[in-house]
Amino acid sequence: MSDCAQCVVRNRAICSGLSPEELLALGQKGRKQTVKRGQTLVWEGDDSLVVANVISGVLKLSVSTADGREQIVGIVFPSDFIGRPFGKESPYSVTALSDAEVCVFHRSTFDQFAREHPELQHKLLQRTLIELDEARQWMMLLGKKTAEERIATLLIRISERLSADGCTGPLLNLDEFELPMDRQQMADILGLTIETVSRQLTRIKSSGVIALPDRRRVVIHDRQALLDLAEAA
Amino acid sequence: MSDCAQCVVRNRAICSGLSPEELLALGQKGRKQTVKRGQTLVWEGDDSLVVANVISGVLKLSVSTADGREQIVGIVFPSDFIGRPFGKESPYSVTALSDAEVCVFHRSTFDQFAREHPELQHKLLQRTLIELDEARQWMMLLGKKTAEERIATLLIRISERLSADGCTGPLLNLDEFELPMDRQQMADILGLTIETVSRQLTRIKSSGVIALPDRRRVVIHDRQALLDLAEAA
DNA sequence: CGCCTTTCTTGACCTAGGTCAATGATAGGA
DNA sequence: TCCTATCATTGACCTAGGTCAAGAAAGGCG
Numbered sequence: 001m002s003d004c005a006q007c008v009v010r011n012r013a014i015c016s017g018l019s020p021e022e023l024l025a026l027g028q029k030g031r032k033q034t035v036k037r038g039q040t041l042v043w044e045g046d047d048s049l050v051v052a053n054v055i056s057g058v059l060k061l062s063v064s065t066a067d068g069r070e071q072i073v074g075i076v077f078p079s080d081f082i083g084r085p086f087g088k089e090s091p092y093s094v095t096a097l098s099d100a101e102v103c104v105f106h107r108s109t110f111d112q113f114a115r116e117h118p119e120l121q122h123k124l125l126q127r128t129l130i131e132l133d134e135a136r137q138w139m140m141l142l143g144k145k146t147a148e149e150r151i152a153t154l155l156i157r158i159s160e161r162l163s164a165d166g167c168t169g170p171l172l173n174l175d176e177f178e179l180p181m182d183r184q185q186m187a188d189i190l191g192l193t194i195e196t197v198s199r200q201l202t203r204i205k206s207s208g209v210i211a212l213p214d215r216r217r218v219v220i221h222d223r224q225a226l227l228d229l230a231e232a233a
Numbered sequence: 234m235s236d237c238a239q240c241v242v243r244n245r246a247i248c249s250g251l252s253p254e255e256l257l258a259l260g261q262k263g264r265k266q267t268v269k270r271g272q273t274l275v276w277e278g279d280d281s282l283v284v285a286n287v288i289s290g291v292l293k294l295s296v297s298t299a300d301g302r303e304q305i306v307g308i309v310f311p312s313d314f315i316g317r318p319f320g321k322e323s324p325y326s327v328t329a330l331s332d333a334e335v336c337v338f339h340r341s342t343f344d345q346f347a348r349e350h351p352e353l354q355h356k357l358l359q360r361t362l363i364e365l366d367e368a369r370q371w372m373m374l375l376g377k378k379t380a381e382e383r384i385a386t387l388l389i390r391i392s393e394r395l396s397a398d399g400c401t402g403p404l405l406n407l408d409e410f411e412l413p414m415d416r417q418q419m420a421d422i423l424g425l426t427i428e429t430v431s432r433q434l435t436r437i438k439s440s441g442v443i444a445l446p447d448r449r450r451v452v453i454h455d456r457q458a459l460l461d462l463a464e465a466a
Numbered sequence: 467c468g469c470c471t472t473t474c475t476t477g478a479c480c481t482a483g484g485t486c487a488a489t490g491a492t493a494g495g496a
Numbered sequence: 497t498c499c500t501a502t503c504a505t506t507g508a509c510c511t512a513g514g515t516c517a518a519g520a521a522a523g524g525c526g
Contacts, residue, residue: 063373065464071376073369084366086359091366118351125358126319132361133317133324135368136306140296142375143304143424147513183474191376196513198475215474215522231298380483416504429483431505448492448504468526475520482514490505496498 012079013053014123026113030105035096042083048090051083051110057100058180061092072189077161081127085111097181142191145231150190151200152229155210155218175220204229245312246286247356259346263338268329275316281323284316284343290333291413294325305422310394314360318344330414375424383423384433385462388443388451408453437462
């Protein structure tokens with residue numbers, strides 16, 4: 001792989017904290033790969049052969065029932081880690097929502113390297129714990145929140161995540177951004193239908209809290225009001 | 234703490250894999266504590282001061298909205314780990330569903346010990362990854378499954394978990410067991426109301442797939458049929 | 467620039483599951 | 497053992513959100 005020391009996600013991905021020598025050693029085991037929008041990198045139930053860091057783009061993690069219902073169980077942004085280390089089957093699919101670049105490793109190679117480098121393993125643990133916390137917050141949303149609360153929560157979360165991505169500071173709370181997904185995908189994240197998503201967005205727009213200049217663009221006019229709509233964090 | 238080498242969850246908890254000396258060192262930092270049914274060990278939002286292993290009993294992890302809606306985001310059985318290492322706030326409450334015994338550590342003490350013992354950290358990572366997979370399966374249930382599918386899934390999961398607990402082999406799939414929770418708690422796990430839980434249980438009972446000899450007891454008469462009701466895993 | 471495909475919005479209607487309220491069971495405690 | 501405080505079930509009714517079916521906007525692409 002090309003020079004990890006120059007990597008744009010160098011300071012935020014799990015590789016941060018590795019010594020220059022370790023970074024080099026890990027870098028030699030990985031390779032950069034581009035993924036086209038819509039392309040699936042890992043299939044649910046398949047042998048988990050690769051893990052990766054996201055360099056650019058946005059991907060979804062999803063699980064499906066036998067009869068085709070799909071639930072998106074995670075959205076992955078640049079600097080996030082994807083794949084299931086230390087386990088032979090992937091419990092979900094990983095699919096690109098936009099064109100993306102990832103830095104891929106063979107799972108077994110990565111597993112071995114991680115076991116030999118406690119600092120890397122620690123980073124991975126920290127990240128997994130955070131993901132678990134987030135998954136549990138989302139369980140609350142899916143189990144107990146109304147459609148309007150769900151939409152408001154999603155908009156807040158995406159705006160936070162996208163602004164954190166700028167990496168210029170803690171959180172500057174982007175008030176205008178591009179949705180990295182279409183309406184159907186929003187519905188699959190929120191446990192709703194596309195029609196309900198559409199209706200609730202129009203409702204919130206009509207109240208003046210947000211504007212929707214085009215399909216993908218969102219402008220938050222009154223963040224506090226949106227937070228109130230989202231209820232508890 | 235008393236002798237870890239004699240601990241009933243010795244081979245299943247994260248302490249498994251530690252050398253006798255390490256086990257002793259860790260054991261000296263912890264203490265055994267009993268928790269009464271209904272008692273809350275950790276409050277959502279509070280400083281995360283303790284972590285623990287569950288020795289006996291069953292506990293719930295829950296998060297609440299400002300207006301009092303509660304979602305149970307995890308059920309914890311003997312040999313499971315509780316608490317949020319490497320993070321200062323607990324994102325959920327931990328409450329005993331039955332009287333329980335836990336083996337408690339100060340979080341900071343535990344964090345330090347874990348960082349010095351990669352094997353322990355690895356066990357913790359493995360466990361966290363499994364919990365994350367389970368949380369995501371549950372997101373599918375909460376986002377897309379019908380009430381009947383939810384109930385069937387819960388019954389299957391509990392029976393599997395309780396039989397694994399016997400620790401006599403891989404999975405013997407207990408066909409008769411005691412629910413470690415009441416109807417309201419089932420509802421809070423499944424994102425339903427107590428009435429819907431009750432109605433669906435009666436429905437499944439009427440179809441002959443299960444029997445309910447008393448409030449807590451469940452007998453699975455036709456496991457395959459129950460699996461079919463639960464749809465996809 | 468118009469055509470076609472896909473995506474999004476909106477409306478009319480329906481239903482799974484929620485709400486409210488009454489009744490029935492059970493477990494402890496005196 | 498009876499009494500009382502839960503806890504669970506059942507029924508009648510309601511509503512948030514799902515379903516089905518038109519339209520209306522955007523993109524692409526020749």
